[in-house]
Amino acid sequence: MAMLLAVSSSAFAQGGEVSPKRLSTGMVVPNRTVTLSTKIMGRVAQITRDEGETIKEGELLLSIEDAEWRASLQSVESMLTQARAEAAYKKKLEAKMKTLFGQKSISEDMVDQAALEAEVSDAKVRSAESAVQSARAMLSETRITVPFDAVLITRSAEVGQLTAPGHPLFVVEDHSRLKFKTSVKERDVPFVKAGQKARVTIDALGDTELKGTVSKIVPSGDQTTHSYVVEISLPPRKGLYPGMFGKAEFLE
Numbered sequence: 001m002a003m004l005l006a007v008s009s010s011a012f013a014q015g016g017e018v019s020p021k022r023l024s025t026g027m028v029v030p031n032r033t034v035t036l037s038t039k040i041m042g043r044v045a046q047i048t049r050d051e052g053e054t055i056k057e058g059e060l061l062l063s064i065e066d067a068e069w070r071a072s073l074q075s076v077e078s079m080l081t082q083a084r085a086e087a088a089y090k091k092k093l094e095a096k097m098k099t100l101f102g103q104k105s106i107s108e109d110m111v112d113q114a115a116l117e118a119e120v121s122d123a124k125v126r127s128a129e130s131a132v133q134s135a136r137a138m139l140s141e142t143r144i145t146v147p148f149d150a151v152l153i154t155r156s157a158e159v160g161q162l163t164a165p166g167h168p169l170f171v172v173e174d175h176s177r178l179k180f181k182t183s184v185k186e187r188d189v190p191f192v193k194a195g196q197k198a199r200v201t202i203d204a205l206g207d208t209e210l211k212g213t214v215s216k217i218v219p220s221g222d223q224t225t226h227s228y229v230v231e232i233s234l235p236p237r238k239g240l241y242p243g244m245f246g247k248a249e250f251l252e
Contacts, residue, residue, distance in 0.1 A: 001168075017200065022184075022191060027182075031176055034173075036147075038167075039173075043162055045063050045065045054151055057147065062143075064163060072109070084128075088152055090120075098111055146172060148174055150173060151172065151175050152170060177242075180248055181230075182230050182244065185227050186226045198211075200247070204244050205237070205246075210234050212232040213233050
């Protein structure tokens with residue numbers, strides 16, 4: 001018995017080694033992490049929340065001055081209105097030319113010309129519609145909202161700051177379901193299955209044991225450590241946060 005305990009303690013000291021009881025060390029991680037940014041350049045007009053706060057899905061985090069983008073949208077909407085009016089006129093003209101041709105009042109070339117002009121007008125409408133969709137999409141980039149219920153972890157924006165396309169503004173995490181992420185040695189991977197129960201002990205929570213379930217086994221090992229990433233879904237627990245260190249025991 002004393003020898004078995006010594007082996008287990010040595011395994012933990014090596015930071016992730018698995019003992020004959022299939023124990024491994026790891027860390028609590030969020031269900032998902034997302035970095036929020038914008039596709040446009042603009043000046044930050046408003047920031048509504050700060051780091052550490054809980055935000056609901058769809059809630060506004062940041063707004064960018066949008067006068068220029070609204071003006072662009074109005075411009076292409078006017079172009080679309082004009083294109084639609086022209087297309088309607090060209091269709092009526094085409095229909096009139098076909099009637100006159102049936103009465104042998106005009107040549108077939110004139111009918112073909114009217115049909116071509118109607119087709120070109122339709123193409124202008126489609127182009128204007130695409131421009132409106134694009135302008136609306138760019139205008140939507142002036143408002144950064146949360147894609148899911150989340151906790152604001154990092155804020156890299158300030159009012160008055162000029163944003164750049166793709167530049168990170170916020171990092172948010174989904175804490176609705178926390179996971180325990182650990183590395184399992186290749187010799188133990190065949191004994192770990194999705195859906196398998198695991199007993200997780202978090203150092204910061206003392207002797208409290210959490211009953212988890214293996215939710216993911218990444219089927220590609222690290223070539224240096226010869227270990228495989230395993231994730232264990234954890235039950236809700238007050239005081240449990242991402243970043244906490246602990247250990248897991250995979251149950252038979």
